[in-house]
Amino acid sequence: xxxxxxxxxxxxSAHLRRRGLRLDSREVLITKFNGSKExxxxxxxxNCQGFGRIHHFRRFQGDNWPSNxxxxxxxxxxxxxxxxxxxxxxxxxxxxxxxxxxxxxVDFDLLSANPRFSEFKTCEQILDLYLAEPERxxxxxxxxxxxxxxPEWGYWFYQELIKRSLSDQVYLWTDDNLSNDYLWxxxxxxxxxxxxxxxxxxxxxxxxxxxxxxxxxxxxxAPELFKQQFxxxxxxxxxxxxxxxxxxxxxxxxxxxxxxxxVFVDRLQEEVHxxxxxxxxxxxxxxxxxxKGRMTSDEERAIEIQKVAVEAWTEELEGRFTVxxxxxxxxxxxxxxx
Ligand code: SF4
Numbered sequence: 001x002x003x004x005x006x007x008x009x010x011x012x013s014a015h016l017r018r019r020g021l022r023l024d025s026r027e028v029l030i031t032k033f034n035g036s037k038e039x040x041x042x043x044x045x046x047n048c049q050g051f052g053r054i055h056h057f058r059r060f061q062g063d064n065w066p067s068n069x070x071x072x073x074x075x076x077x078x079x080x081x082x083x084x085x086x087x088x089x090x091x092x093x094x095x096x097x098x099x100x101x102x103x104x105x106v107d108f109d110l111l112s113a114n115p116r117f118s119e120f121k122t123c124e125q126i127l128d129l130y131l132a133e134p135e136r137x138x139x140x141x142x143x144x145x146x147x148x149x150x151p152e153w154g155y156w157f158y159q160e161l162i163k164r165s166l167s168d169q170v171y172l173w174t175d176d177n178l179s180n181d182y183l184w185x186x187x188x189x190x191x192x193x194x195x196x197x198x199x200x201x202x203x204x205x206x207x208x209x210x211x212x213x214x215x216x217x218x219x220x221x222a223p224e225l226f227k228q229q230f231x232x233x234x235x236x237x238x239x240x241x242x243x244x245x246x247x248x249x250x251x252x253x254x255x256x257x258x259x260x261x262x263v264f265v266d267r268l269q270e271e272v273h274x275x276x277x278x279x280x281x282x283x284x285x286x287x288x289x290x291x292k293g294r295m296t297s298d299e300e301r302a303i304e305i306q307k308v309a310v311e312a313w314t315e316e317l318e319g320r321f322t323v324x325x326x327x328x329x330x331x332x333x334x335x336x337x338x
Contacts, residue, residue, distance in 0.1 A: 031093040048132075055141070090141070093144050142175070177208065196241045
């Protein structure tokens with residue numbers, strides 16, 4: 001494993017928040033994709049004047065991988081649409097992130113508030129860009145970067161949807177890397193409640209690894225922050241959000257992988273919710289244009305090791321939940337009074 005310096009997540013997050021938000025004018029630093037490596041992987045060219053992209057979310061992740069029902073099933077449920085295995089989603093990214101996951105499909109230049117690839121926009125301007133598109137997906141994903149460095153973004157965006165009578169026609173989804181508690185620090189309790197109560201808003205938090213060592217390997221952040229992810233997820237559940245999990249299982253070693261996975265699933269059940277493993281989707285990591293040139297031999301190996309890890313995950317779930325419970329839709333795994 002490399003011994004790169006550990007990111008000081010607290011300091012770096014505060015610095016990026018200052019660079020990624022203009023509170024007075026309610027502007028957020030949004031990624032402009034033109035000329036980026038990330039854009040090379042798009043199946044459709046960037047839209048919304050370069051500030052948006054259309055993503056095809058697919059349920060099938062490959063043989064022997066659990067299917068990925070996020071955000072497909074929560075969105076279809078809210079919009080009362082019939083089942084399907086692929087969903088078109090309008091994505092916007094904020095241009096800052098506190099971590100540097102080696103497998104990130106976003107160029108690191110698009111995570112560091114680089115003015116070459118970003119501009120400040122209000123939610124009103126972003127929605128104007130979306131509404132000017134001839135083809136508009138009914139699902140909008142505020143992604144990153146790390147949207148929760150500027151939790152005002154999701155709230156302002158939801159307010160703007162209400163203002164335009166779109167809040168029950170569009171499903172809003174936000175991604176979170178579970179690196180900070182800014183949601184509770186910078187939004188008022190009534191604002192959090194309003195978002196959490198919406199039937200057309202869902203969110204996902206990503207667990208980066210299955211133990212402190214894999215977390216450090218994946219994010220370049222301090223391994224002690226691994227446990228914080230469970231605490232933050234529990235707060236999201238307790239705040240009443242319709243919240244789901246992703247997990248990435250890449251690591252540079254497969255030593256004791258089954259034992260580590262057992263403890264990981266124990267923690268999801270004990271520290272978040274008994275049913276939370278069934279609201280969590282292991283994400284398959286593949287190579288992307290931004291990662292190809294920067295991957296080390298350990299990272300190449302991690303792509304193989306995740307296969308062993310996901311087998312261990314599947315065995316754990318099969319041992320803990322009956323077929324009937326596992327078969328239920330991810331949206332029917334009830335964890336709060338949503
Ligand atoms: S937390 Fe997400 S956006 Fe940030 S580096 Fe990791 S994968 Fe990329």
